[in-house]
Structures are given as structure tokens and as C-alpha cells.
Amino acid sequence: MLQDDISKIQLDLVPMVQEIIYEWILLHFFATTPSESAAIEDFSSQLSLLQIDSNAGRTSWNEKLGKCEFTLAFIFLLNVRSSSTNQSHLTPRSIPNVQDVxxxxxxxxxxTIWGQNGDSFTILxxxxxxxxxxxRHGQYDAVEHLLTIVEAHLQKEKTSHGIQDTDGGWCxxxxxxGCCFLAQAHRGLNGILKERKVHEAVRCFFRAASGKGSAxxxxxxxxxxxxxxxGIDGNVSAAAWRLHYYQWAMQIFEQYNISEGACQFALAALEQVEEAYSANNESHDSDSDPFNESISTIKGRLWAHVCKFTLDLNLYYDAYCAIISNPDEESKYIWLRRLIIVLYERGAIKILSCMEGRAVRHLAKPNLYKLPLCI
Structure with missing residues (x-):
């Protein structure tokens, strides 16, 4: 066999075969994997169960989630629309003929592979x-498996560095x-399994924010x-994007009552504030200005969040450090009072005595009367 033939096989035939195998793996996975029942309290499952159009077919299909005969493919069938094919044969009222099947x-x-009218141009x-x-339908384990299949296929085609350069696809x-791991952690996992999912979610969100084309x-x-x-477009500086994305991640971790992850992203956002404002001032582009607050206001809010999260985690010294780092004086006094109240309520008198001197000095300010007596 000539060298040109070998090169053609390696460059053309092998990738084609790999793509065909990948497509069949996806189809087999969707057609044979049973759906999982979504938790009732889960927001995404509530959203998917909301029947605005009162479609009886959709309602009955949603009720079948979690049953072994109701595979992932049935979820996708709700989204299949074809102008050239009559969909009436999909109903159970009649037996379809072989051609319809x-x-x-x-x-x-x-x-599944190409989307409606072939409008999806890349695998990612x-x-x-x-x-x-x-x-949207609460199929978090299926999402993890799907993305793992896709990632493995892409790594066969390119190196990991190459994936990062695919117009934000890696991000x-x-x-x-990250969204998948966070939802899995919130769904009811405990102990080491939950910690592992939270750690993976944090890692994925940080990677998503830092890659090329992320915004x-x-x-x-x-x-x-x-x-x-x-809630932000891509026409901002890299630092401004990371600041916004880290705040978004902080809020979603807080929504799921996972203070450890929320605290990490609050601290990460604080590191981006100065650089984001500096880049924004250098651009002099008021039309794309993503900020409507001052630096001290944003820092004050983020340090207040750090204080809240560290108190939730019983990290009292870290909470105190967050308080004295807060540039917003009013917020600083409010959270210092809050810290003292929490320490008394939790019986942490020894810790309070170590902080007492500095805490009293911070509280003894002329404008203290503006603050409420309790938080």
C-alpha cells in the first residue's frame, strides 16, 4: 500500500468511521437508557412539568419519567418537529405501518445528530x-454520561489543548x-459523594470562565x-466577564445552600473587581459598560457574602477577616454585630474574647446609632 493511501486512510477514513461509531453510541444510549424520575422540589423539573399549552400527550409522558420502559429517546420525541412528515402515527391510538416506523x-x-433542519453545525x-x-427534564445522570461521551470523542479527534480553541465549545x-454536577449534589447526595460533586462543579465552572471564547x-x-x-453579552473584557460569571456561580451555589462553593466564587470575584474596572476605563466604551455600581459597592457586597458563607461554615475567624476587609463601613458594622450575635448564640465565647478588643474598637464609631440593635 502506498504512503499516500495510508495517509488518506488515517486522515479521511478513520475519522469518518469514528464519527459514525460516535453517532451510533449516542443513538443507542438514548434509545436504551431509562429516564430518571426528577425530584418534585427541583426547579428544573418543575419547569419541565409546567404545562402551559395543556397538551395531554406531554402531561402523560412527563408522568412516565422514571419508568424503565420510558427511555431518554421519548423525552427527545417531544422536541422532534417535521414539516414533511405526519406525526399522527406516533400516537398509541393506531398501529403504524412499517414505512411509518x-x-x-x-x-x-x-x-438527534444534526438537529432541526441540520441547524447544529458542530458536535459540541x-x-x-x-x-x-x-x-430541563431533570436527567442529570444522563447529562453527565452524554457529555462524557462527547468529551471522549473530541479527545480522539484533537488534543485537549485543541478542544480549548474551538470557539468556546470547551467552555x-x-x-x-458544572450545572450537572451541582444539580446532582443538590438532588440528595450526602457525605463524600456530595463533596465530590461539589468539588467537580467548582472545578468545571472555573474552567468554563477561563477558556478562550467563554463569554x-x-x-x-x-x-x-x-x-x-x-445576563451579560460577550462584548466585555475578560476580567469583567470573569467577575460577572463568578458572581453568577456564587448565586447558584447559594441558591442550592452550598456555602463552600459560593464562598470560593465570591472570593474569586473579588480578585477580578479592580482589573475589570481598569479594563473598562481604558476602553472608554460607555455603550458596553457592564457596571452600574462603584468599586466599593461591589466589593462591599461581595465581602458581605463572604462573611455570610463563612458564618454558615462556622469559620468565625475567616468571617471576621471578611468584615474588616469590607470597604463599606455601614455593611462592616452590620456584619460585625451579626458576628457577635452568632458567636453568643452558638456558645463560642472563647472565640469572641479573642476578637473582643478589635471588635469593640470597630463598633465604637460615632455613626453607630444608625445601625439596628439586632440583625
Whole structure:
């Protein structure tokens, strides 16, 4: 065999075969994996169960989530729309003929791989669309498995460094991984398993914020995906984007009552404030100004969050350090009072005595009368 033939096989045939295998792995996974029942208190599952159009078919299908015969493919069938094919044969009222079954399978396979009218142009963008549908229906384990399959396939095509250069696709992948891990941790895990999921979610969110093209890729996520919207476009500096994204991550961890992760992102956001404002002032572009607050206001709010999270974690010295680092004097006095009250309530008198001298000096300010007596 000639060297040119070998090169052609390696460059053309092998990638083609790998892509075909990848597509069949996805189809097999969706067609054979049972759906999981979503927790009732889960926001995303409540969103997916909200029947605005009172469609009886959708309602009955949602009730089947978690049953072994109701696979992930049925969830996607709700999203399959074809203008050229009559969908009436999908209802259980009649037995479809062989041609209808064949057409339905072909249509479903095409929609799964390429999207409606072939509107998903990359593997990552299509995987993101499918992952968002599954997230909206509370299928968190399936999302993790799907993204793992996609990541493994991409690493066969490119090096890990190459994936990071794919127009923000790498960031989008890790953002969805982070949302998935965080939802899994919130769903009812305890102990080491929950800590592991929280750690993975934190790691993925940090990676998502720091990659090339992150702002453009993540800023384009649809609001109806069942995830908290990022609320900023990609036309900002890298530091401003990280500041906004870290605050978003802090809020979603706080929403799930995971103070450890929320505290990490609050501290990370604080590190970006000065650089973000400096870059914004240098650009002199008021139209793309993402800030409507002063530096001290943002820092004061973030340090207040750090104090709250460290108190939740019983890290009293860290809470005190956050208080004295707060540039907002009023917020500083409020949280110092709060710290003293919490220490008394929790019987941590010894810790209070170590802080007493400095705490009293901070409280003994002329404008103390402005503050409430209790928090």
C-alpha cells in the first residue's frame, strides 16, 4: 500500500468511521437508557412539568419519567418537529405501518445528530442542545454520561489543548458539566459523594470562565434552558466577564445552600473587581459598560457574602477577616454585630474574647446609632 493511501486512510477514513461509531453510541444510549424520575422540589423539573399549552400527550409522558420502559429517546420525541412528515402515527391510538416506523426512526436519528433542519453545525453545539433538554427534564445522570461521551470523542479527534480553541465549545462543555454536577449534589447526595460533586462543579465552572471564547459561547445560552440566565453579552473584557460569571456561580451555589462553593466564587470575584474596572476605563466604551455600581459597592457586597458563607461554615475567624476587609463601613458594622450575635448564640465565647478588643474598637464609631440593635 502506498504512503499516500495510508495517509488518506488515517486522515479521511478513520475519522469518518469514528464519527459514525460516535453517532451510533449516542443513538443507542438514548434509545436504551431509562429516564430518571426528577425530584418534585427541583426547579428544573418543575419547569419541565409546567404545562402551559395543556397538551395531554406531554402531561402523560412527563408522568412516565422514571419508568424503565420510558427511555431518554421519548423525552427527545417531544422536541422532534417535521414539516414533511405526519406525526399522527406516533400516537398509541393506531398501529403504524412499517414505512411509518422506518421514517420515524430515520427522522429521529437525523434530529438527534444534526438537529432541526441540520441547524447544529458542530458536535459540541449539538451535544449542548441535547444536554439542555435533558437538564430541563431533570436527567442529570444522563447529562453527565452524554457529555462524557462527547468529551471522549473530541479527545480522539484533537488534543485537549485543541478542544480549548474551538470557539468556546470547551467552555460550554465544562459549564454544562458544572450545572450537572451541582444539580446532582443538590438532588440528595450526602457525605463524600456530595463533596465530590461539589468539588467537580467548582472545578468545571472555573474552567468554563477561563477558556478562550467563554463569554461568547456561554452568553448565547437560551434563557428557556431551565438554568439561571447569565445576563451579560460577550462584548466585555475578560476580567469583567470573569467577575460577572463568578458572581453568577456564587448565586447558584447559594441558591442550592452550598456555602463552600459560593464562598470560593465570591472570593474569586473579588480578585477580578479592580482589573475589570481598569479594563473598562481604558476602553472608554460607555455603550458596553457592564457596571452600574462603584468599586466599593461591589466589593462591599461581595465581602458581605463572604462573611455570610463563612458564618454558615462556622469559620468565625475567616468571617471576621471578611468584615474588616469590607470597604463599606455601614455593611462592616452590620456584619460585625451579626458576628457577635452568632458567636453568643452558638456558645463560642472563647472565640469572641479573642476578637473582643478589635471588635469593640470597630463598633465604637460615632455613626453607630444608625445601625439596628439586632440583625
Amino acid at each position: 422506518s421514517n420515524s426512526i430515520r427522522e429521529f436519528a437525523s434530529w 453545539s449539538r451535544a449542548a442542545d441535547l444536554a439542555l433538554i435533558l437538564l 460550554l462543555l465544562h459549564h454544562l458539566f 461568547q459561547a456561554l452568553g448565547s445560552l437560551p434563557q428557556e434552558a431551565g438554568l439561571p440566565h447569565l
